[in-house]
Amino acid sequence: MRLAVLITVPLALAACSSERPATEVDLFDRLSTLCGQAFEGEVVSDDPRDADWASQVLTMHVRECSSSEIRVPLHVGEDRSRTWVITREAAGLQLKHDHRHEDGSEDVLTQYGGMTITAPTETRAEFPADQFSRILFDREGIAVSMANVWSITLTDTSFTYALDRPDRHFEAVFDLTTPVEAPPPPWGAE
Numbered sequence: 001m002r003l004a005v006l007i008t009v010p011l012a013l014a015a016c017s018s019e020r021p022a023t024e025v026d027l028f029d030r031l032s033t034l035c036g037q038a039f040e041g042e043v044v045s046d047d048p049r050d051a052d053w054a055s056q057v058l059t060m061h062v063r064e065c066s067s068s069e070i071r072v073p074l075h076v077g078e079d080r081s082r083t084w085v086i087t088r089e090a091a092g093l094q095l096k097h098d099h100r101h102e103d104g105s106e107d108v109l110t111q112y113g114g115m116t117i118t119a120p121t122e123t124r125a126e127f128p129a130d131q132f133s134r135i136l137f138d139r140e141g142i143a144v145s146m147a148n149v150w151s152i153t154l155t156d157t158s159f160t161y162a163l164d165r166p167d168r169h170f171e172a173v174f175d176l177t178t179p180v181e182a183p184p185p186p187w188g189a190e
Contacts, residue, residue: 112133113130113150
């Protein structure tokens, strides 16, 4: 009986502990420390398909933070249609792309993204396209995007957002050493 108690108590305590590995908390919490700040960046990948973005000023604004969600609008020049939404879930971190029109209505290509399937490191998380995204991409005739894997890399000096799939690499790097003035709210913000 005493042996059963000695085995049961540690198992019960383990079951009560957070399912989230500590490194995920670190990455999410590190990003949270930037809340309220904005940073400029640039496209560093060299794919000709990214020429329009490469010619624009990119500004990310860590605008809204809670204990479970961080909203980061991405401004591409005057285009304020994009917001990265990073959510802390029991199973890991989720990245969604919230795309809006200037009137605030949702774009047909919105809310796509994915969950981490492996524990992020302290500085990096990868998000393969989830089922919702694959169905959306197939429905909208961009099945090639079903293989998308987005990533966030956060160091003391930079924030990197990337998209990878076969025959495609996009990467934008933001300088965290020099905050800039916060841009206007993203389209659709309350």
